[in-house]
Amino acid sequence: MTTPAPPISNPALRKFAVIGNPVAHSRSPFIHEAFAAQTGVSLVYERLCAPLDNFAGTVKQFFDDGGVGLNVTVPFKEQAWQMAKDGLSERARVAGAVNTLWMQDGQLKGCNTDGIGLLNDLERQGQNPTGKRILLVGAGGAAKGVALPLLEAGCTKLHIVNRTVEKAMALHAAMTDAAPTYALSLSAGGLDSADGQWDIVINATSSSIDDKAPDLPGARFAPNALAYDMFYATRPTAFMRWAESAGAAHVCDGLGMLVGQAAVSFQIWNGVLPDVGPVLIALRAQLHANL
Structure with missing residues (x-):
């Protein structure tokens, strides 16, 4: 099992994001905020649109600014693998793609929870x-x-x-x-x-x-x-x-897969596995409400 990322000094400032391009449609902030409320974890979770030609620079800036963890979506999963190639989980190493990034002891780590x-x-x-x-x-x-x-x-x-x-x-x-x-x-x-x-x-x-x-x-x-x-x-x-x-x-x-892979990412970062079911129901209801 991958070791969870260590907490930073002020839990209220634990910052996470989903990075992709496009990313405005992503429901990841809703999912992780729901997981946080369920488990009592304090966090901030945002959307981060990286330029197609500067994914690596955007990732570096995020962690330099104190970010704790990133979910990676289209089209950057293979670039994320390259960035974290010295700190990959076995799942990510075999997959050749990464959807979860975090810093640990100064090293960029990557996993694939898809x-x-x-x-x-x-x-x-x-x-x-x-x-x-x-x-x-x-x-x-x-x-x-x-x-x-x-x-x-x-x-x-x-x-x-x-x-x-x-x-x-x-x-x-x-x-x-x-x-x-x-x-x-x-x-x-x-x-x-x-x-x-x-x-x-x-x-x-x-x-x-x-x-x-x-x-x-x-x-x-x-x-x-x-x-x-x-x-x-x-x-x-x-x-x-x-x-x-x-x-x-x-x-x-793929909504159920989205929530499921997010739950494993949340566990890697925070050391607790949330319950997928209630969050999936709430997310599906939110989507239908937007029809």
Whole structure:
């Protein structure tokens, strides 16, 4: 287990943020403030939009100004991995992407909690990955964080597809090197290799930000299949709408994964694991109230 970041002298000044670009839509401040109220932790949590060409400088300034921890979102998870490469957790090292940063003894530390957040949310929905055929769409930071946890959870097959074939093959190679035990369960290719029947289809691309769905020719949903979009919105995403029309029995956005991965980040920073359930219910209600 990763060692929690030590508290600074004045707990009321413990400063956290989510860093990304874009980041104005992020619900992370609501989530962490709810966790703080639940656990009695004092904190300030903000949104931090980093210039696309100055992520590293923005991170450095945040911690120089006394910041304690950062959640990292699109498109910076791989850059965060590079920045923290001398202080990575095992989960982050294998993933090649980081979504949680903190300073400890003067060293930048990084972890990836996405996989745990996804697995917990799949379990919550009665979709245990064990024995399932899973199609993972995307090969960027989001996909990197969940590929190995899905394999470790016992899926029969994990097929990674991406618009840029080379990125899918690179992720395949990285996962095979990191965990050769799962080589026979893992494959990769372009979007046109999605042909087949799948129990779970996970959209780990950022396509839903633009209200578009990945083109997955030949992809079919098995009986009782789940289509899971890591993105979330006030209404069903383009991927969810496509999946429902294509025969998916269940469709879901990534709100539960968001809250789940945030809970593990909160634990790393503050030494206490909050209860996800009430916060997820409150967040979903807030989203619906904004319709």
